[in-house]
Amino acid sequence: MKSPNRIMNGWQLVCFSCVSAPLAMVGFAVVSFVPTFYAIDMGLGLAVVGAVFMFGRFFDVFTDPLIGALSDRTGGRRGPRVPWMLLSFPGVLLFAWLLLSPPDDIGPVYLFCVVSGYLLCVTAFDVPYSSIGLEISPHVHERSVLAGAKAVFQILGALIASVVPVVIGAQMGVSLGTLALIFVAAMPVAMAAFLMWTPKYTPKVVHTHPSLWGAWHNCLRQNAFRRLMIAFFAVQAANAMTVGLLVLFVTHVLQAQALVGQMFLMLLLATAFFVPVWIFLSKKIGKRRTWMSAILICSVVLVTSYSVGPGDALIMQAICMGLGACMTCDAVMPTSMLADIVARDETDSGHPRAASYLALKNAASKMAFVAPMGVAFPLLGLAGFDKTGANDPETFGVLFFFFAGLPCLLRVAVAAYLWRKLEDQIVVAPAT
Template identity: 25%
Template sequence: MAECSAVATQGPATGIESSGGLDGGDGGMRILTKVAYAAPTVGLAALGLPLLIYLPDYYGTVVGLPLGLVGTAFLVARLADIAVDPVVGILTDRTRCRFGRFRLWLAIGTPLLMLSVQYLYMPPPDAGFLHLALGLAGTYTAWSLCFVSHLGWGGTLSGDYDERNSVFAWWQTLFLVGGLVVTALPLLPALRSAPQQVLPAMGWFVLLSLPLGVGAALILVPEHAGSRRRTPGRRDYLSLLGQAGVIRLLAADFLSSAAIYAGGAMFFFYYGTFHGLDRVQTATLLFAVKVGAMLGTYVWSRMGSRLEKHRAMTLAFGGLALMYLVVHLVPWTTLPTGMVILGGFGLFLSADPILVRSMMADLADERRLATGADQMGTLASLLSVSDKLAAAVGPALALTALSAAGFDARAASVPQTPQALLVLAIAAIWVPMAAHMTSAFLVWLHPLTAARQQSVQSELAVLE
């Protein structure tokens, strides 16, 4: 029986001290290990699309709740969810357990998430506002518990500068797979004829894929933790928020993510207005973006090793800024040409989830060497908070500006006003381009090079 606690004890941590099967014959991690670690992301990714698109529609049309109440429930739950992530990060940093601190909280969060999904995605006919509010609260809280602990665990699997890129590349690949599968479910013939069953079907996909993925990770992937790890105190958390490298990386991630989320909110409006595409054609372009992102997982994993992470990330952010110009200024008249261009755009999108997370894990090692406190969980939670804030702020600002400019989303065949067209171009192209250029500048200043990270690992090896 593993002994676990989450108290502020000093001294060496109890953990799995050897790689325990993480290494392959060449000294690197085995592919099976990386795939098994990434397996839970299939189920975690499958939660995103239903929560954003299908759940509000389902509770408003099938269940019959007033849309105002549905919107209120989502707003309150989302704001509370952002506050949960740092708590989860602190919990993982303060946990001592032979089973593994991240593995423990992932194991605890998974059944809670499954119960919440079953409750939320398969409501009884008489479900009301309280049912929706409780279901959202449970789902978001459990999802944060699983997501933050799983992301933090990935940062500890290897201290190797290049291997971390590969770990998060597999994370991103299976995350994209989960998103693609759940996106395709509504296209199945059985669900086309029964759209009210789409949300429950998505729930069942999560209920099947999540425990299988988590089970594979817990069984096949041990958690490696060094012995030089004291419990972080209040001063550690305050000083963490003042660390220049951490702040720059979070700012770059937030700006980039907010730009991507804002562009996503403008996607159908922009291509329908400026390129005259219908919703099916625009959805085809969106599929091309996802295919490009899938290919990009390999590209940026390799580029991060060849160029160093901060240089590769600078190239990726700069490439995204350039692709906005290509999309807007290069004339194209056929859908296949648009798919090639949007596929190239998608190619750059996978760099942030891979390289920024890998860079943040490197910063956690440098901080552990300097202070003796392991704050990998907290840093993972800050990345999660950055993403959630960007998802809330980016689309809200873009849609508000579009509405204020008089853009009519229903006027597909009626010309928009010049002011509305200008604001649409600003929100979909020019502001996201500027955000990515700023992000490129911020990561170029990242202080932790490959040589410095190798030195940090060597010093940690001596101490541990």
């Protein structure tokens, strides 16, 4: 964007977005490595770990909207929403360390407490932080740029999480412990840069606020927001199943456990490369059509995974690159579209609601995480999935279905829904 048309210069954009990198590093590990690590390496079992993470995500469904609504009402000398970030920051550091670097003899209670604490503190930090990105710019395209810049740093954090196991070449427990050290060193630096150089902005002063329920109701009654969330939830559920089962897929279908880190690296490199491609395309054909294109392309890639067998590393690398290229659009476009909805609603109502909208979006995203943890993992366990590799074709069929079959069906349904239900020009009903 040309300088007169933007809120942040390049350095400010970096300082705002850099907080996403360490957060995404841990978040990626929690989605991709931690469940399998606790289930298999720590011996807790797939069903137990799936139940713990499923409960944690259900807990998030309630805490996200609550923290979002409270954040919309909070101010501070360093800017709106920053007090929540400062308050939750120590807990983020502590529980991320405990989750990634557990003692040897732990049980389900330890995992339950640490996962709950981590999710609560990350919610209290990330909802206010990400809300700033939604409301700081009045320009439609800069909202895509902000979402894209944040996505780039999220990809950087995820790349670190995927590269560390490859570089270290040790057991997953050692790799996760290394990630914990990197996180506690990098997060304070990123937070300091954010506080010093992110532009301050002054939201509208509102002397009266609706009740908490009223704030959520005003968000949910917007047709554009509801339709966006339906599509976003389905796509996130598809992505959660595919990414959450990638370790098992590479280990047991490709039969190449040593290539797990490499496959994640391929996925994330493609994700980073395609961020500017999707942003450019959205400016040309619109955000909705851009997202639909990525959804349909990813469906084709998922179907291709049914051709993977033992030793087909090149095919699997191509699949991971295709998945990464499309999944970055799943992150950037819905966030940018949500920023448009927030801007229109706040203009009409005069109330700051960015955090409430974002918290409801996050709740949908975290509910989607239940798909691999609460559905795929337990059903694989019931199907008799054997971590030693002695599985029959029917068991592998279950794995293929949750890794590719069901995600593909969800994506095709979302593409049809977007074509019929979601407009390019966001129209928001007057708020009460």
